[in-house]
Amino acid sequence: MNDEIDQLLISALMQDSRSSLKTLARISGLSSPSVAQRIHKLEERKVITGYTVDVDPKAFGYQLQAIIRIRPLPGQLQEVERQIQNTPQFTECDKVTGDDCFIARLHVRSIEQLDSLLDGLNAYAETNTAIIKKSPVKRRLPPMG
Known part of the structure; x- marks a missing residue:
């Protein structure tokens, strides 16, 4: 199950999929390595299935x-x-x-x-x-x- 921090990270990535680990760490209150680990787990569990660019x-x-x-x-x-x-x-x-x-x-x-x-x-x-x-x-x- 996804906790509040996972939801915060997902929301931030939905706003800007190119957000740096440093930015995500600041938003979530975690360290950059912790953010990287969480994102990796979200990808492994297929919660995050890809990153995209929005083109007009x-x-x-x-x-x-x-x-x-x-x-x-x-x-x-x-x-x-x-x-x-x-x-x-x-x-x-x-x-x-x-x-x-x-x-x-x-x-x-x-x-x-x-x-x-x-x-x-x-x-x-x-x-x-x-x-x-x-x-x-x-x-x-x-x-x-």
């Missing part, structure tokens, strides 16, 4: 984001999943219960590109698209305690 897709010309609800046509589930996996503009996808089998996030440079990508899925699935205007809550962890 707009820097690469992706001006639009969309959430796509995807309902494969009968017998096309695996093909739709393969199409999503092989289309790099799909940056996230969840297989879900309900009428739609997939909910995916797509980044595109234009409406024309969106149409082109979705046209490729039309032979295999019905889609419902919502353009993202704003993301008031970015991806985050649920409460740890």
